[in-house]
Amino acid sequence: MSEQSSKADAYWAENKRLMVILLVIWALVSFGFGIILRPLLSSIEIGGTDLGFWFAQQGSILTFIALIFIYAWRMNALDRKYDFDEE
Amino acid sequence: MSQYALNLIFIGGSFILYIVIAWVSRAGSTSEFYAANRGVHPVVNGMATAADWMSAASFISMAGLIAFTGYGNSSFLMGWTGGYVLLAMLLAPYLRKFGKFTVPEFIGDRFYSKTARLVAVFCLIVISLTYVIGQMTGVGVAFSRFLEVDNATGLFIGAAIVFFYAVFGGMKGITYTQVAQYVVLIFAYTVPAIFISLQLTGNPLPPLGLFGEVSDGTSLLVKLDQVVTDLGFEEYTALNSSMFNMVLFTLALMIGTAGLPHVIIRFFTVPRVRDARYSAGWALVFIALLYLVAPAVGAMARLNLIDTVYPNGTQAEALEYEARPQWMKNWEITGLLTFEDKNGDGRINYYNDANEEAAGALAGSPQGNELDVNRDILVLANPEIAQLPGWVIALVAAGGIAAALSTAAGLLLAIASAVSHDLVKGAINPTISERAELMWARVAMAVTIGVATYLGLNPPGFAAQTVALAFGLAAASIFPALMMGIFSKTVNRSGAIAGMLAGLLSTVIYIFVYKGWFFIPETNQLADVPENWLFGIAPTSVGAVGALINFVVAIVVSKMTGDVPAHIKELVESVRTPRGAGVATDH
Secondary structure (H helix, E strand, O other), rough: OOOOHHHHHHHHHHHHHHHHHHHHHHHHHHHHHHHOHHHHHOOOOOOOOEEEHHHHHHHHHHHHHHHHHHHHHHHHHHHOOOOOOOO | OOOOHHHHHHHHHHHHHHHHHHHOOOOOHHHHHHHHHOOOHHHHEEEEEEHHHOOHHHHHHHHHHHHHHEEEEEEHHHHHHHHHHHHHHHHHHHHHHHOOOOOOHHHHHHHHHHHHHHHHHHHHHHHHHHHHHHHHHHHHHHHHHOOOOHHHHHHHHHHHHHHHHHOOOHHHHHHHHHHOOOHHHHHHHHHHHHHHHHHHHHOOOOOHHHEOOOOOEEEEEHHHHHHHHHOOOOOOOOOOOOHHEEEEEEEHHHHHHHHHHHHHHHHHHOOOHHHHHHHHOOOHHHHHHHHHHHHHHHHHHHHHHHHHHHHOOOOOOOOEHHHEEEEHHHHHHHHHEEEOOOOOOOOOOOOOOHHHHHHHHHOOOOOOOOOOOOHHHHHHHHHHHHOOHHHHHHHHHHHHHHOOOOOOOHHHHHHHHHHHHHHHHHHOOOOOOOHHHHHHHHHHHHHHHHHHHHHHHHOOOOHHHHHHHHHHHHEEEEEEEEHHHHHOOOOOOOHHHHHHHHHHHHHHHHHHHHHHHHHHOOOOOOOOOOOHHHHOOOOOOOHHHHHHHHHHHHHHHHHHHHOOOOHHHHHHHHHHOOOOOOOOOOO
């Protein structure tokens, strides 16, 4: 295996690891806190309802924004680390 | 000045703005027509994507659906934003690196097959057409109200305007016009929401007002739960449908978002791969501005509506029909709000007549619910219900129309490029001239708008529900093919074709059985009620299952057939790393 392709494999593995971590958070705040785990969070009150309702209507959206910017920032750093960036 | 005149000034003024921008930056060549020469900054592209994305479904319809269902429809909020996470991580950067113009082009090259490309064209047309029907529903609602005509006339006028508008410019014109449309629609959405939030909760920020307190010191949501249950409706903050369906529906909307051709196409227009990543983030920021306000709009509008009908509280007599406010009279003209005095007491008895216990406790002696409010009118009627000044009402009119127009134009462009670029040029006549290609694009737009208008007269659901069906179709067909194209080196030509067809057809047939064949009313085999659904899966949620079928079929068929050629494996390797993402090439 050439040096270039093993470098590409390592880059791809790191990319996938980052993606998996962020997608776990993505699923946790929406399908988890927002829907399936909502009954477990029902004791935490917020503005006349519970935390699960807040995650379903606001919290998940705010988390999604953070996830995309974290991904873009980490990936751009990864591009430079493995010398795959565009400049 | 009359409200009618104000509406015309705001709608007309915003139109002139869009047309001037479209004219100044009009498309000259095919490359400009489709992809704006890739000279678009990520923030600008994000804003244009947001305008493209937030359609009549988001602007006009979504808050109304949340208002009348409550928590259960949070799926729209999570689904239509969560899809951007998938798009940013799983598709956008790689498709930008690939560097072609259209989604079918990627599928055709990656799966080294003209057939795969044609199947993708077919999927794209089915998805976008369904989506346009939802837009036309919203356009009909908006135009009928603000021009004070009936719903069908409003739809015809709207269709004519959408047609001229989309045929006029290509992507480049659309990009800058859409920035203007975003600004108009976000102001139109948030300004009345701020007024209403201040009136009800004293908090100028609607997302905080939603969790705030009303004037008597109780929480807004507690108050809302109380009045809706008084009238026999389901509790607002509770889950009143199946959790399984809510999960599936949210998932279908998320995957569908990432598989929508007219959204994906936007990520071809940024200069670099890293801009594609940030573009998705910026798009979501601009989208979230509306999506964080929408649940507040829904809850507050529901409360205001009930306050209007029961001015002395839900325990007292309902409002007299003769004393009804002007906005009810206005919406009666469109036929989207109707009153029938069933018990002859001259009052608007509005309640859930399926709940007999609650009905018995109401003042007066209602003989059934007498007020029917179309969910799609709620956002547009919202400023009138809250008695806001005339210019706010006119602003909302311009915003609703901007939302519908921008998305309809983007969809028409996606269909046009699929037909002219992928079907005619890619498969039928590769030597076609640029001029003839553009002609085919315009013909495709005209046919689409005709079909969508016809079906928009008898839509399969409220605007956002029809649009949700389009998402299901995108989830089941395009998204899995793109994702496997990037993340797998073993899925081959036969697997991709079989997967896309299995996903699309299983989803489309499931939908047609309940919604009518080709959405023509009265042609459905089974009534669209939960008792009839297979495994309790709603037609709007089935896209998530279709996506799973697509993945499984593609992987199994690929295992049984041959390996992927070496040069395709190299192609997959190359899209995974950003270096060398030049400008797109046209074959």
